[in-house]
Amino acid sequence: MDVLVVDHPLARARLTTMRDARTDNAAFRAALHELTVMLVYEATRDLPVAEERVHTPVARTTGYRLANPPLLVPVLRAGLGMADQAHKLIPDAQMGFVGLARDEETLQPTPYMESLPDSLAGRPVFVLDPMLATGGSMAYTIRLLTDRGATDVTAICALAAPEGIKHLEDSGLPVRLITASIDERLNDSGFIVPGLGDAGDRQYGAVH
Numbered sequence: 001m002d003v004l005v006v007d008h009p010l011a012r013a014r015l016t017t018m019r020d021a022r023t024d025n026a027a028f029r030a031a032l033h034e035l036t037v038m039l040v041y042e043a044t045r046d047l048p049v050a051e052e053r054v055h056t057p058v059a060r061t062t063g064y065r066l067a068n069p070p071l072l073v074p075v076l077r078a079g080l081g082m083a084d085q086a087h088k089l090i091p092d093a094q095m096g097f098v099g100l101a102r103d104e105e106t107l108q109p110t111p112y113m114e115s116l117p118d119s120l121a122g123r124p125v126f127v128l129d130p131m132l133a134t135g136g137s138m139a140y141t142i143r144l145l146t147d148r149g150a151t152d153v154t155a156i157c158a159l160a161a162p163e164g165i166k167h168l169e170d171s172g173l174p175v176r177l178i179t180a181s182i183d184e185r186l187n188d189s190g191f192i193v194p195g196l197g198d199a200g201d202r203q204y205g206a207v208h
C-alpha cells in the first residue's frame with residue numbers, strides 16, 4: 001500500500017495544536033480544517049487533468065481542471081471536520097456520507113448511516129477521517145465503496161497507527177494512505193499513542 005506522510009512544517013504545527021490537550025474544541029476544529037487543506041492538496045497532486053482553452057485579458061492559453069473529480073466521503077462524526085475544507089478545494093466533487101461509531105469494548109465499528117452513490121465504477125474516492133487506529137472503521141468504509149465498484153480509494157487521515165496501516169495492507173483493499181503522522185502504537189483502549197484523544201469529542205464534545 002502506498003503511504004504518504006505529509007510532514008511539511010505547517011502540517012506539523014497544526015498537528016501539534018491538535019495534539020495539545022489544552023486546545024479547546026474551536027481551536028481544534030480550526031487546526032483540523034487547515035491540516036485538511038494540506039492533506040487534500042497532496043492527495044490531489046497526481047490526479048489526471050483535462051485541458052481547456054482559456055482567454056486571459058491578454059491572450060489565449062491552455063487551462064487545466066481535474067479530469068475526474070473524486071467522490072468525497074467523510075466518516076461521521078470526526079470526518080465531518082474535514083468535509084467542508086476538502087469540498088472548497090474540489091468544489092465540483094460529489095459527497096457521500098458514512099456514519100460509524102466504534103464500540104468502546106470490542107473496538108468494532110457500528111454503522112448507523114450510509115449515503116453513497118449506487119455505482120462507483122471508474123470514480124476515485126477520497127475517504128476523510130482524522131483517525132486510523134485499528135483500521136476497522138476505514139476498512140469497513142472502503143468495503144462499502146468497493147461493493148459499489150470503486151477500485152481507486154484514498155484514505156486521508158490526520159493520524160495513523162502502525163496497527164491500522166497493517167490492517168489495511170493485510171485487507172488487500174485498493175487504497176493508498178495520506179497522513180500527517182504515523183504514531184507509535186495503540187494503547188489497551190485502542191487509542192493512538194501519543195495521538196490526540198478522541199477526534200470526535202475534541203471537535204464536538206463528548207457523547208458519553
Ligand SMILES: O=P(O)(O)OC[C@H]1O[C@H](OP(=O)(O)OP(=O)(O)O)[C@H](O)[C@@H]1O
Nearest residue numbers: 077078101102131133134135136137200
Ligand atoms: O481505526 P478504528 O479503530 O476503527 O478507529 C478510528 C475511528 O474512531 C473514530 O471515530 P469514533 O468511532 O470515535 O466515532 P466519532 O467520530 O463519532 O467520535 C475515528 O474518527 C475513526 O472513525
Ligand SMILES: O=c1cc[nH]c(=O)[nH]1
Nearest residue numbers: 133191192197198199
Ligand atoms: O486515538 C483514537 C482512536 C480512535 N478514535 C479516535 O478518535 N482516537
Ligand SMILES: [Mg+2]
Nearest residue numbers: 198199200201
Ligand atoms: Mg470518537
